[in-house]
Amino acid sequence: LLRDPRYQLQELHLERCAVGDTGAVHLALSLEKNQHLTLLDLRDNGIGRDGAEALATNLRANFSLSALLLDWNPIGAKGGLAIANMIEVNDAITSLGLAYATIGMCRDIGPSHNEAEAKAADDEKHAAKRKEEARAGTMAELTMTTEQKKERRRRLAEQRAKAAHARWLRSLLPPKKKNVKLDLKYAEAWSKAFKENRRLVHLDISFNAFDSSE
Numbered sequence: 010l011l012r013d014p015r016y017q018l019q020e021l022h023l024e025r026c027a028v029g030d031t032g033a034v035h036l037a038l039s040l041e042k043n044q045h046l047t048l049l050d051l052r053d054n055g056i057g058r059d060g061a062e063a064l065a066t067n068l069r070a071n072f073s074l075s076a077l078l079l080d081w082n083p084i085g086a087k088g089g090l091a092i093a094n095m096i097e098v099n100d101a102i103t104s105l106g107l108a109y110a111t112i113g114m115c116r117d118i119g120p121s122h123n124e125a126e127a128k129a130a131d132d133e134k135h136a137a138k139r140k141e142e143a144r145a146g147t148m149a150e151l152t153m154t155t156e157q158k159k160e161r162r163r164r165l166a167e168q169r170a171k172a173a174h175a176r177w178l179r180s181l182l183p184p185k186k187k188n189v190k191l192d193l194k195y196a197e198a199w200s201k202a203f204k205e206n207r208r209l210v211h212l213d214i215s216f217n218a219f220d221s222s223e
Contacts, residue, residue, distance in 0.1 A: 011039035011046060020048040024078075033060025037067040044073045052106065053081035061088030065095035072099070078106035080213065085111050086195050093195075096209060097202040104211040112195075113217035 010016045028036070033056045040046065061084035068074060084092070089112030096102055153161065203209070 011036070011043045017045040019045060020050075021046060022048075022050040023054065024050050024052040026054060028054035028056060028060075030057050030060035034063040037063035040064070040071050040074065041067040043071065046074055048076040049074060050078045051082065052078050056082040056084060058085050058088040060084070062091040065091035068102075069095050069098055072101040075101055076104040077102055078104075079110055080106040080108040081110070083111045086113070088112070090195050090198050093198045093202040097205045100206055100208040103208050105209060106213045107217070108213045108215040110214075110217060112214065
């Protein structure tokens with residue numbers, strides 16, 4: 010659709026379509042000569058640095074796209090750098106979405122090796138405890154009445170539902186800012202891009218862990 014001149018698609022919404030880096034690269038190649046698309050929505054597609062760099066490279070010569078939404082994609086600081094360099098020369102894009110895109114992260118925000126080992130040991134300990142509790146519960150059920158068994162299983166199901174809900178709520182939280190800071194060269198690239206680009210009217214970089222000094 011994007012490469013065929015017979016079609017004049019103006020908006021493409023692909024939010025949560027598992028596009029990934031590979032899909033983003035293919036889309037980028039299609040955008041290089043496309044002069045009709047004005048909005049590209051790629052939110053929450055698991056696009057990383059490679060996909061962001063491909064899009065940025067091919068959008069440098071595209072002057073029809075006015076809205077690019079890359080929110081909720083872990084493009085990282087280097088992917089963000091590619092986007093910054095692109096908007097420095099592309100004055101067609103007026104709306105850019107990069108919320109939760111980890112562009113303020115210069116290193117992996119995951120746990121350190123020691124933290125990972127400690128977590129693994131803790132998880133193993135809890136798993137053994139749950140296994141023992143389950144075995145004890147199974148033995149206890151042998152002496153329970155039918156009504157007691159139903160009540161026990163109802164309570165367990167309720168506890169699991171609460172735990173699942175708590176995990177879902179935690180997944181909505183932004184990444185922790187511990188041990189992350191945008192390198193000066195990345196901050197300078199964004200600063201330069203904003204100075205050169207006079208057409209950008211909407212920019213969303215919420216929850217990207219920028220340091221207050223940048």
